[in-house]
Amino acid sequence: MSRKQRPRHDQIPAELPNVHLNAAGIDIGSEFHFVAVPANRDERPVRRFAAFTADLEAMAKWLRECGIETVVMESTGVYWIPLFELLESQGFEVLLVDPRQLKSVPGRKTDVVDCQWLQQLHTFGLLSGAFRPAETITVLRSFLRQRAMLIDYAGQHIQHIQKALQQMNIKLEKVLSDVTGVTGLRILDAILSGERDPEKLAKLRDKRCKNDVPTIAKALQGNWREEHLFALRQALALYRTYHAQIIECDAQIVLHLNSMSDRSNGTTLPDQRRRTGRHRNQPMFDVRTALHRVTGIDLTRIDGIDEHTALKLISEIGTDMTRWRTVKHFTSWMGLCPGNKRSGGKNLSGKTKPCANRAAKVLRLAAYGLHHSQSALGAYLRRMKARLGPPKAITATAHKIARMVYFALKNGMEYVDKGAQWYEDQFRARLLRSLESRALKLGYVLVPQVSGT
Numbered sequence: 001m002s003r004k005q006r007p008r009h010d011q012i013p014a015e016l017p018n019v020h021l022n023a024a025g026i027d028i029g030s031e032f033h034f035v036a037v038p039a040n041r042d043e044r045p046v047r048r049f050a051a052f053t054a055d056l057e058a059m060a061k062w063l064r065e066c067g068i069e070t071v072v073m074e075s076t077g078v079y080w081i082p083l084f085e086l087l088e089s090q091g092f093e094v095l096l097v098d099p100r101q102l103k104s105v106p107g108r109k110t111d112v113v114d115c116q117w118l119q120q121l122h123t124f125g126l127l128s129g130a131f132r133p134a135e136t137i138t139v140l141r142s143f144l145r146q147r148a149m150l151i152d153y154a155g156q157h158i159q160h161i162q163k164a165l166q167q168m169n170i171k172l173e174k175v176l177s178d179v180t181g182v183t184g185l186r187i188l189d190a191i192l193s194g195e196r197d198p199e200k201l202a203k204l205r206d207k208r209c210k211n212d213v214p215t216i217a218k219a220l221q222g223n224w225r226e227e228h229l230f231a232l233r234q235a236l237a238l239y240r241t242y243h244a245q246i247i248e249c250d251a252q253i254v255l256h257l258n259s260m261s262d263r264s265n266g267t268t269l270p271d272q273r274r275r276t277g278r279h280r281n282q283p284m285f286d287v288r289t290a291l292h293r294v295t296g297i298d299l300t301r302i303d304g305i306d307e308h309t310a311l312k313l314i315s316e317i318g319t320d321m322t323r324w325r326t327v328k329h330f331t332s333w334m335g336l337c338p339g340n341k342r343s344g345g346k347n348l349s350g351k352t353k354p355c356a357n358r359a360a361k362v363l364r365l366a367a368y369g370l371h372h373s374q375s376a377l378g379a380y381l382r383r384m385k386a387r388l389g390p391p392k393a394i395t396a397t398a399h400k401i402a403r404m405v406y407f408a409l410k411n412g413m414e415y416v417d418k419g420a421q422w423y424e425d426q427f428r429a430r431l432l433r434s435l436e437s438r439a440l441k442l443g444y445v446l447v448p449q450v451s452g453t
Contacts, residue, residue, distance in 0.1 A: 020122055020125060021123065022038075022067050022068050022069040023068070023069075023070050023071070023119055023122040023123045024036060024037045024063055024066070024071045024072070024122075025073070025114075025115045025116065025117070025118025025119030026071060026072070026073040026083070026115055027073075027074065027111045027114040027115040028073050028074055028076040028080045029051070029079065030051065030079050031050065032051065033048070033049050033056075033059065033083065034047075034048050034112055034114070035059060035063070035115060036112075036116045036119040037066045037068060038066075038119070038123070041067060041068075042066055046112050046115060046116065047059075047062065051079070051082075053082070053086075056083055057086070059083075060087055060090050060092070063092065070092065070093040070094075070095065070122070071092050071094050071095070072094075072095040072097055072118050072119070072121075072127055073094070073095070073097070073118070074097060074114075075097070075098065075099065075130060076099070084096060095122065095127060095129035096130045096132060097118075097127050097129060133323075134318055134320065136256075136259075136260050137315065137318040137319070140253070140256055140260075140314070140315045141315040143249060143252055144253070144311065145315075146249055147249045147250070148312075150246050150249060151242075151281050153242050154239055154246070157235045157239040157242065160234075160238075161179060161180070161236060161239065162179060164228050164229075164231040164232035164235060165179070165232065167225070168222040168224060168225060168229075169222035169223060170221075171219040171222075172187065172220065174219055175211045175216045176209070176211070176216075180239065182206045182208075183204065183209050186204040186206075187201050187220070188232070188236055190204060191229075191232070192236070196224055198217040198218070199217050201217070201220050202214070202216035202217035202220060246281075247284070250283050250284060250285060253283065254285050257291075257294060260294050261294075262293050263294060263296035264293050264296050269289055269292045279308075282307070283307075283308060283311070288300055288307045288310075291307070291310055291311060291314060294319065295314065295319050295409060296412060297409065299313070299314075299405065299408065303373055303375040303376075303377045304366035304370045304373070304377060305366050305401070305405075309365070309366050312358075313359055313362050313405065316358050316359040316362065317405075319409055321406055321409045322410075327406045330403075330406045331399055331402050331406075333357070334355070334402055335353050335360050336352065336363070336399040336402055338351075338352060339351045339352055352395060360398065363401050363402055363405075364394055364398045366398070367381060367394045367397035367398040367401060368394055370397060371385075376418050376422060376423040377397060377401065379424060380396075380423060381393055381394070381396075381397045383427070384397065
């Protein structure tokens with residue numbers, strides 16, 4: 001081959017479209033990052049950089065000097081986030097890969113071998129990057145995850161409140177459905193203010209409380225030891241502190257939603273089809289209107305999806321459905337599709353793949369709430385539950401909701417529920433067609449029976 005015919009190192013042959021000649025691999029650590037570039041780019045193709053910001057900037061400068069265009073790294077804890085954001089801001093194409101794709105590292109497993117193996121696999125185009133939404137959705141996701149963490153912390157202090165009451169033999173949880181509700185907080189504040197009379201404490205009940213004053217007063221007879229009152233006071237203060245932080249987090253979410261682009265095209269939001277009570281942990285702002293402005297559709301029209309569920313779902317998957325080629329890729333990414341483990345022409349397993357997808361968890365909770373729904377999805381869940389059992393039925397219903405969400409966000413379609421009776425009629429029609437087909441194969445014809453004959 002002549003010199004003119006030889007391909008240069010930065011040219012990709014037409015038969016190898018997925019090859020990345022200017023690729024680097026990074027093994028992520030808490031203190032050090034190991035970086036590997038092609039051997040012909042530097043005398044030391046593998047280098048170690050500390051995790052400090054100055055060292056990360058030096059790493060990006062070295063990668064640029066080596067002619068690197070794309071970088072691949074493992075998703076190790078949260079240590080990858082600063083480096084990912086820095087490299088992406090400086091124009092590198094950064095891929096975040098699942099560690100499960102990198103199990104078969106040849107030879108001894110070391111940090112140097114890991115980064116070289118990453119670089120080699122990415123050079124040959126054998127790695128696929130994990131999903132990471134757009135920057136605006138990433139910020140929204142961070143706010144929502146912070147809010148969920150604050151709710152978990154507040155829930156722990158509810159348990160501390162209940163423990164302090166139990167130690168004083170105050171059976172408040174036996175007469176109130178929620179010790180941090182309106183009645184419960186009134187009684188707790190009065191106790192910490194020095195009130196000990198059960199009758200006076202019981203009269204603080206809200207009019208919507210089911211139990212009467214004598215019943216509540218009986219549960220408020222206990223021993224008022226000072227150490228338990230001190231624990232109760234601190235637990236209640238921490239509970240209120242976390243709820244104040246949740247309110248502050250909600251304010252940041254509102255500001256960020258208002259800063260996102262408007263996709264509603266000036267359309268007005270229709271009246272809410274179903275009314276649901278607002279839970280204490282749900283956001284206190286108008287989530288439905290804000291999401292309609294961001295997405296251009298009303299996801300709450302889908303049965304099982306309320307305002308808070310829609311907000312968490314959008315924060316995990318975003319609004320751009322072109323990131324997945326088809327709806328099957330979308331549901332497979334969520335881990336809601338049946339498995340296809342085959343070997344030797346036999347189906348070995350049809351279980352869904354193990355997946356810690358937060359969006360799938362949100363949809364499973366949405367499907368779980370449809371057990372008593374008189375909608376088509378509710379009827380589908382009950383029929384699948386009779387056939388497959390509750391866990392598989394919830395997954396199958398979550399898969400159906402995921403398809404509805406995908407097409408709604410991609411095509412701007414509004415979901416219209418046709419009711420449980422429509423689903424039952426459709427199922428009966430499918431069953432009759434199947435029976436007629438089986439009868440014809442056996443040489444028979446189905447004749448409907450007329451009532452009264």
